[in-house]
Amino acid sequence: MYGKSRRRSMRAVLLGPLAIVITTATLLAGCSGGSSGSSSTSGQTLVIGSQMASFPSLDTGAITLAGYEGQRLIGNLVYEGLTKRDVSDPNKPAGVAPALAKSWDISSNGLAYTFHLQTGVTFHDGTPWNADALIYNIHRYMDPKDPHYDKALGTYYAVLTYVKDVKKIDVNTVAFELNKPFSFFLADLYNVYFASPASLDKAGSSGQAKHPVGTGPFVFASLNPNQEITFDKNKNYWGTVPKLDHIVVDLIPDPAARTAALRSGRVDWIEAAQPDDLAGLKSAGFQTTGNAFDWEWSWQLMASEKPFNDIRVRKAMNYAIDRKAIADDLLGGTAVPAYQTYAAASLYYNAADNIYSYDPQKAKDLLTQAGYPNGLSIKVGYITAGSGAMQAKSMNEALQAQLAKVNIRVTLEPVDFSGMYAKLAAGHTGWQAVNQAFSLEQPSSWSWIFTCGKNYFEYCNNQFDALRAKALTTTDDAARAKLLTEAGHLATEDAAWMYVVNDTAPRAMSAKVKGFKQPKSWWIDFNNVSMG
Amino acid sequence: MLDYRGAPRNRLIRFVAGRLVLAVITALFVAVVMFLAVRTLPGDPAMNLLGTNSTPQQRVDLNRAMGLDRPLSMQFVIWLGHVLSGNLGYSFSQGRSVREVIVPALDNTLVLGLSASVLAIVIGVVMGNLATSSRRPVRRITDWFEAIFLSAPQYAVALVLMIGFAVVLPVFPAGGLSSRGAVGFTDELWHLILPSVALALAPGAQMARSLKTSISSLQSSDLLPALRGRGLSPLRLTVHVHHNALPPMITVLGIQVGGMLGGALFIESIFSIPGLGNLVVQSVNLRDYQLVQAVALVIALIFIAVLLTSDLLNVVLDPRIRVSKL
Numbered sequence: 001m002y003g004k005s006r007r008r009s010m011r012a013v014l015l016g017p018l019a020i021v022i023t024t025a026t027l028l029a030g031c032s033g034g035s036s037g038s039s040s041t042s043g044q045t046l047v048i049g050s051q052m053a054s055f056p057s058l059d060t061g062a063i064t065l066a067g068y069e070g071q072r073l074i075g076n077l078v079y080e081g082l083t084k085r086d087v088s089d090p091n092k093p094a095g096v097a098p099a100l101a102k103s104w105d106i107s108s109n110g111l112a113y114t115f116h117l118q119t120g121v122t123f124h125d126g127t128p129w130n131a132d133a134l135i136y137n138i139h140r141y142m143d144p145k146d147p148h149y150d151k152a153l154g155t156y157y158a159v160l161t162y163v164k165d166v167k168k169i170d171v172n173t174v175a176f177e178l179n180k181p182f183s184f185f186l187a188d189l190y191n192v193y194f195a196s197p198a199s200l201d202k203a204g205s206s207g208q209a210k211h212p213v214g215t216g217p218f219v220f221a222s223l224n225p226n227q228e229i230t231f232d233k234n235k236n237y238w239g240t241v242p243k244l245d246h247i248v249v250d251l252i253p254d255p256a257a258r259t260a261a262l263r264s265g266r267v268d269w270i271e272a273a274q275p276d277d278l279a280g281l282k283s284a285g286f287q288t289t290g291n292a293f294d295w296e297w298s299w300q301l302m303a304s305e306k307p308f309n310d311i312r313v314r315k316a317m318n319y320a321i322d323r324k325a326i327a328d329d330l331l332g333g334t335a336v337p338a339y340q341t342y343a344a345a346s347l348y349y350n351a352a353d354n355i356y357s358y359d360p361q362k363a364k365d366l367l368t369q370a371g372y373p374n375g376l377s378i379k380v381g382y383i384t385a386g387s388g389a390m391q392a393k394s395m396n397e398a399l400q401a402q403l404a405k406v407n408i409r410v411t412l413e414p415v416d417f418s419g420m421y422a423k424l425a426a427g428h429t430g431w432q433a434v435n436q437a438f439s440l441e442q443p444s445s446w447s448w449i450f451t452c453g454k455n456y457f458e459y460c461n462n463q464f465d466a467l468r469a470k471a472l473t474t475t476d477d478a479a480r481a482k483l484l485t486e487a488g489h490l491a492t493e494d495a496a497w498m499y500v501v502n503d504t505a506p507r508a509m510s511a512k513v514k515g516f517k518q519p520k521s522w523w524i525d526f527n528n529v530s531m532g
Numbered sequence: 533m534l535d536y537r538g539a540p541r542n543r544l545i546r547f548v549a550g551r552l553v554l555a556v557i558t559a560l561f562v563a564v565v566m567f568l569a570v571r572t573l574p575g576d577p578a579m580n581l582l583g584t585n586s587t588p589q590q591r592v593d594l595n596r597a598m599g600l601d602r603p604l605s606m607q608f609v610i611w612l613g614h615v616l617s618g619n620l621g622y623s624f625s626q627g628r629s630v631r632e633v634i635v636p637a638l639d640n641t642l643v644l645g646l647s648a649s650v651l652a653i654v655i656g657v658v659m660g661n662l663a664t665s666s667r668r669p670v671r672r673i674t675d676w677f678e679a680i681f682l683s684a685p686q687y688a689v690a691l692v693l694m695i696g697f698a699v700v701l702p703v704f705p706a707g708g709l710s711s712r713g714a715v716g717f718t719d720e721l722w723h724l725i726l727p728s729v730a731l732a733l734a735p736g737a738q739m740a741r742s743l744k745t746s747i748s749s750l751q752s753s754d755l756l757p758a759l760r761g762r763g764l765s766p767l768r769l770t771v772h773v774h775h776n777a778l779p780p781m782i783t784v785l786g787i788q789v790g791g792m793l794g795g796a797l798f799i800e801s802i803f804s805i806p807g808l809g810n811l812v813v814q815s816v817n818l819r820d821y822q823l824v825q826a827v828a829l830v831i832a833l834i835f836i837a838v839l840l841t842s843d844l845l846n847v848v849l850d851p852r853i854r855v856s857k858l
Contacts, residue, residue, distance in 0.1 A: 057627025226806030418575035
């Protein structure tokens with residue numbers, strides 16, 4: 001016994017000096033090797049604390065892997081698509097605006113799109129943007145016979161499955177032929193980014209993944225893996241040259257750490273600020289911004305099973321909850337109550353569809369009519385964290401308490417994103433409802449949310465599907481919006497979900513940051529931002 | 533004499549070989565367990581990569597492209613083969629080879645964990661000695677110190693430190709491992725101080741406690757009066773006391789080294805230090821199997837290497853172990 005414990009102690013005695021030696025060695029190594037990756041940061045530098053946990057591959061389509069934040073803070077700085085989201089007016093929902101395409105013509109049958117490309121545009125490596133560069137990239141995404149074809153990248157761009165052929169008309173004109181009419185073609189091209197063919201010839205996809213070369217307002221400067229990425233101003237940008245000289249994006253996934261980083265001056269701007277921190281930051285002289293956008297935080301009610309196969313129960317849920325208390329008290333005004341399918345920031349929103357209200361008595365009556373005079377018990381799966389989950393735990397617990405007042409007893413089951421969708425895809429979840437947040441900004445990708453037989457939440461309304469199908473082929477903007485508004489009205493009448501809130505994407509930034517007006521969108525434009 | 537000098541050397545080689553075999557078996561065991569553990573989690577890697585909007589067919593295709601449609605046992609054999617040939621695999625979530633993802637993270641975790649170990653020793657020795665001070669107020673303070681840092685969650689301690697010394701009194705940087713523009717040893721050290729302190733306080737308190745116990749039990753024994761009676765100077769007395777008290781204290785450190793490798797997670801997260809802890813959580817969330825497996829294997833290998841080294845050094849340094857073991 002003595003020998004054994006003695007031996008163990010001796011082992012430990014040795015670890016101490018060992019640790020010291022290794023520490024010193026590593027620190028010295030870090031010292032000598034530490035000079036790489038730094039870039040000059042003179043001039044106006046904006047440092048952003050993002051909630052990303054890691055940087056994605058920096059190649060065009062792969063950036064979408066880091067979610068909307070990856071596209072917003074990396075993709076849209078370096079790369080551009082033929083179109084972009086129009087976020088110039090902070091009071092209007094984001095529509096479609098031209099980007100690398102100056103204008104376009106659409107044939108009357110909706111099958112032929114002719115793009116007139118911006119002229120005088122160069123990639124960051126000085127090579128020109130033109131029809132050849134466009135076709136090179138499109139083939140890279142979708143033509144298995146092309147030597148540059150990258151199957152993995154192609155899968156990120158569902159919009160290209162509508163493309164039958166792409167042809168060069170002249171150096172600045174390109175014609176796309178679609179295999180069926182698709183009215184969201186322009187809208188969905190916004191993140192089909194274009195990389196410099198010269199850079200791809202030189203270093204391929206793996207080179208692009210580490211050193212992206214696009215046409216965007218900022219030029220990739222350096223990547224300190226797992227810590228920060230730096231961009232420099234594109235002095236030759238074809239549009240309005242940004243005022244900022246540099247943008248640095250730091251990975252700070254912990255929300256409390258983001259706030260501290262802002263307060264200490266390590267960063268000038270934080271994404272996804274904690275609602276609880278906003279008042280304190282404001283009184284300490286920081287700016288806070290937020291604007292309701294198209295982000296639906298709701299409970300999807302599994303409509304093909306008991307008890308939610310009865311519309312009265314689904315309606316009862318919608319009358320039972322006090323959304324204002326959640327948006328204003330719990331979330332400190334960083335969310336707005338949602339009373340229908342669409343957010344007020346949606347192109348398809350109609351205020352007349354706000355048909356629900358906080359009316360617990362009505363909820364109880366509906367439950368009684370549906371045969372549940374003593375209430376009922378349900379199990380709800382929710383995604384605990386991640387981009388856009390908001391304060392999932394406290395929000396769900398607040399809802400649980402509110403629903404208990406009308407005798408709807410909720411058991412909450414936390415799960416992560418991957419676990420949630422693996423279960424949903426397999427069916428038989430054991431949950432009567434699920435909570436997650438998503439956007440309805442892209443109607444072309446609604447099948448997994450609404451379409452009969454295809455969506456994860458068992459919702460089915462054939463009329464809804466017919467309206468959406470018609471919208472997908474209606475090229476006139478107003479007529480299309482009207483069809484989708486009508487479809488949304490049906491879903492709201494059906495009480496497909498328990499509508500809770502829409503997010504306002506709260507941010508906080510130092511008083512030095514000037515010129516930022518947060519749009520009704522998660523897409524933002526840094527071109528007017530400067531450091532005072 | 534010949535026997536005495538020759539035989540132990542052979543036995544030493546046998547011992548080393550035996551230990552190495554054991555290490556390989558341990559590593560293999562860890563690899564199998566990790567492989568199975570991460571695969572039994574519900575989740576779909578292709579869903580994470582392609583998004584909810586993907587069709588089941590696309591997900592099946594991608595999973596096949598990633599080799600996930602093969603039987604588990606075959607996937608394991610293929611993976612093991614790659615690992616043995618030095619290829620840790622490909623991280624599909626980051627679009628880079630696993631080695632490229634792991635090396636910088638490993639570097640950060642080692643630097644943080646080891647500087648915290650050094651700090652923990654300093655804290656342990658200083659506080660342990662103060663705890664046996666003859667002055668009551670000093671003992672009070674050390675008692676409080678132990679009580680607080682043994683019970684307070686590291687997460688909270690880290691946040692308090694950060695808010696206290698990076699925000700309210702902006703002495704240290706609020707996270708990260710380097711500042712833009714400034715690079716080098718002093719800059720990195722400056723960034724390491726707060727997270728190292730946060731990581732070192734709990735183990736430091738643990739060590740202080742064990743040192744205090746050892747010293748006070750020595751103080752009540754006959755050893756000290758005997759040594760004093762032999763005319764030893766106070767300095768040499770102190771050396772004797774510590775020589776006796778150090779082993780159990782450093783056992784605590786030994787245990788903490790393992791904790792620091794994986795358990796620096798909270799500290800890494802709060803101080804946004806991109807280390808292995810962060811990487812584990814992230815890669816599990818994304819069901820990036822090859823990355824999870826590689827990180828787990830690397831952590832296990834480091835652990836095994838540390839234990840193996842210390843075993844071997846023990847044999848070389850401690851004659852009693854040599855006699856009993858060989």
